[in-house]
Amino acid sequence: MTPAARHAAAIGILDSWLAGSPIEPAYQGWARGARYAGSKDRAAVRDIVFDALRCRRSFAARGGAETGRGLVIGLVRSTGGQLTEIFSGTGHAPEPLTEAERAAGREPSRNEAADMPDWLLPRLEEAFGERTEAVCDVLRRRAPMHLRVNLRRTDRDTLVESLLREGIEAEPHPEVATAVSVTSNPRRVARSSALSEGLAEVQDASSQAVVHRLVPYAGRSVLDYCAGAGGKSLAFADLTDAAILAHDIAAARMADLPERAARAGIGVPTATPGTLDTARQYDLVFCDAPCSGSGTWRRDPEAKWRLTPARLAELSAMQDDVLDAAAGLVARDGHLAYATCSILKEENEDRIAAFLARTPGWVERERLRIEPSETGDGFFLAILARA
Ligand SMILES: C[S@@+](CC[C@H](N)C(=O)[O-])C[C@H]1O[C@@H](n2cnc3c(N)ncnc32)[C@H](O)[C@@H]1O
Secondary structure: OOOOHHHHHHHHHHEEEHOOHHHHHHHHHHHHHHOOOHHHHHHHHHHHHHHHHHHHHHHHHHHHHOHHHHHHHHHHHHHHOOHHOOOOOOOOOOOOOOOHHHOOOOOHHHHHOOOOOHHHHHHHHHHHHHHHHHHHHHOOOOOEEEEOOOOOOOOOHHHHHHHHHOOOEEEEEEOOOOEEEEOOOOOHHHHHHHOOOOEEEEOOOOHHHHHHHHHOOOOEEEEOOOOOOOOOHHHHHHHOOOEEEEEEHHHHHHOOHHHHHHOOOOOOOEEEOOOOOOOOEEEEEEEOOOOOOHHHHHOOHHHHHHHHHHHHHHHHHHHHHHHHHHOOOOEEEEEEEEEEOOOHHOOOOOHHHHHHHHOEEEEEEEEEEEOOOOEOOEEEEEEEEEE
């Protein structure tokens, strides 16, 4: 496919999305019909679509319309590309710009330039003050890819060498001791032998940093109460000798965990609310709570436009329920840790304040707030204990 044909494909996918289809089915619908598209074409089309999702408002302003064409015109204008080369009308390229399209388009307003829904900006300002613009700007860019070295299998330098043999360049992360930043060919990682042999797991550096901060509190037992796919359970098992139990309300989310644990040379049993022994207590109960994911919106930009005030309130109620249930499982001298990959105060500091207000006898011991940046996703962690 020519670059122009790739942009034409992205326009079609973005139009389906704007008409109400979720982005994955919209992309897959195109990909299924595009037998002529090789893996590089598919990756390039996906990149254009996701760039446009991340920068929806600013691209629509520069492109003069919130349509697939408008977003892609805005993208080309924003990135200094040649509109006449992409919109040439030849072969499978998009049609040339009309007079009206050439005349349309303007510099985005301050809110549009942040590429955030209007209702969210004041909430981000509450959390970040003068840094709000910089934080929004980070979320407009592609996310870095990080791996966690599995220390029970290898070390970071050996992992970097092993990746290089498969044409993947990577370097030690500047801040997180177990993390490696992939600097070339990230799409090869999923099928690399480093992953299939259990030398590493894909995990953002901020997720790893949260586990590092909790290692001193692990004691002899950790309950990963909202384990999901179990990335943090595996990190705990690699970094501590504590017994780890992975728990989630949805068993299906943990389906791959036993296999991943076996590959890493560790054992991580799983439980659900139906099987969890609620009479048992743990030195550390870790709640990686369901949240808006706003600290990771670079990876899932669709979610930025899908979140509503009503959904945020629903999430806050779920977060409160998780904290209440988890607190009862903490041993007398143990710790309760609450984390989200959200950057919204409502899901973070406010949830801790509400828990402490309604649950006498608990105090906050430590807090970590990680701003989304070139080095990792946004994260929040609070560590609580009985007074
Ligand atoms: C942010 S994700 C966890 C991510 C995971 N810890 C990781 O590192 O990949 C939140 C998880 O909480 C689970 N969850 C939601 N409500 C829950 C509840 N009341 N009890 C336990 N798990 C819950 C969801 O099924 C989801 O898998």
